[in-house]
Amino acid sequence: MKKLLLLGTLAAVGITTVATYPALGGYAYHLTMAAERTLYGLDKSSVDGGDIRLVTLQGGVQNAPAVIMIHGYSADKDVWIRFARHFTDRYRVIIVDLAGHGETGFDSKLKYDTTSQSSRVLHAMNQLGIERAHIIGNSMGGFIAARLAHDHPQRILSATLIDAAGVTSPRPSVMGKLLAKGENPFLFSDREGFYRFYPMTMAKAPWMPSITLDWIADQYIARQSQLARIFNDFHNVNLLDNQLADIRVPTLVMWGAKDELVSVSAADVWCQGIVGCQQVIYDDLGHMPMLEAPTRSAHDVLAFIEKQNNTAPANK
Incomplete structure (x- = not known):
């Protein structure tokens, strides 16, 4: 379809x-x-993030518990659309374009570390009148979600970390090995570089025509200097390895075993450090389970969230 x-x-x-x-x-x-x-009933609007206006997608049940979804580095809010549709009949859904990404855009005067990004999400929650929320993040977004759970536990109902950056992986990923040689696969100057990079992002990528993939490649090339700045601001900065025991909110760690960007070995680091952590590993998926298998991954997250709410699992 x-x-x-x-x-x-x-x-x-x-x-x-x-x-x-x-x-x-x-x-x-x-x-x-x-x-x-x-x-799927998601409307675009902007909200004050403190030092920049964040473009968001919002939908669902206005007076229901809020679920906030945070994309990863170089991605944007649209990676959540097919995943989010499974939440809108019983939750208030907010999907953000982080500073430096998507329609929110880049400002060289801003900082892009996870503390700064999490502060923007928290400011947006205040503006939207959201006292507490379930928060879901992928990759860098997972790092930001974990940072929120650590720094502001009173505001977080639960945290779902999907292939999350933010801790030291016992085994290096494909990207980790490239970075050790001074090569960042996210940064390239031609379409050939994109086609080397793109298969690393997902094991089961949704179909797109080649003309669209070429357009995406050109967007990466045009944003190369911005992406380099964002990467330097957040990557391996203020890691949470020594602070995991301080995270006391209910936490689900979800991972694609075929992830080439952040090693699946990091999943055990998160769950060995966070008390009561739950874990789901998909043997057939890569770095973005919510995009590769949106229905399957959404149902697993819903079951986790609704357990926290003491409600029956979703029947969707």
Whole structure:
């Protein structure tokens, strides 16, 4: 269905828009994401994050417990759309574009470490009138979620850390080995670099036409200096290895065993350090389970969250 939707959108744009390659792939991508947001009841709006306005997607039940979803480094809010649709019938859902990412944009005057990013999320919660929330983060977003759970436990109902950065992995990932040689796979100057990098992000990537992938590659190339700055600000900065025992909120650690960016060996570090931590490992998935298998991973997170709420598991 998603493939047909994207093909249909691509055809429509091709008829109505005069564009150069691969801009057409970008138009198709944006129209498809907009259609899916509408389909799943997610509306775009901005909220004050303290030192920058954060663009968000919001939906679900306004007076229900809040669930906040935080993307990883170089990603944006749209990676959560197909995952988030499983939450909107019983939760208030907020998906953020972090500073430096997506439609929120980059400001060279800002800091991009996880403490600064978590402060922006907390400020947005205050502006939205959210006293406490379940928080879900992937990769760098998982690091930010863990930082919130550690620094502001009174505001966090539960934390779900999906392939989270933020601790030292006992075994290096593919990316870790590249970084040790001075190569950052996120930073490249041509499309060939993107096509070396992209398979590292997921073991089961959703289908996209090559024109859209070329457009995404060009966005990475255009943002190379910004991405380098963000990476330097947060990567291996203020790791949580020695603070895990201080995290006292209910925590689920979820991982794709085929992750090439953050080694699955880090999952045990999180759960050995956090009291009562629960763990789910997907043998067939990579770095982004919520995008590779949105229904399966959403149901596992819902079961965890609803256990904290003392309610029956979702039947969806």
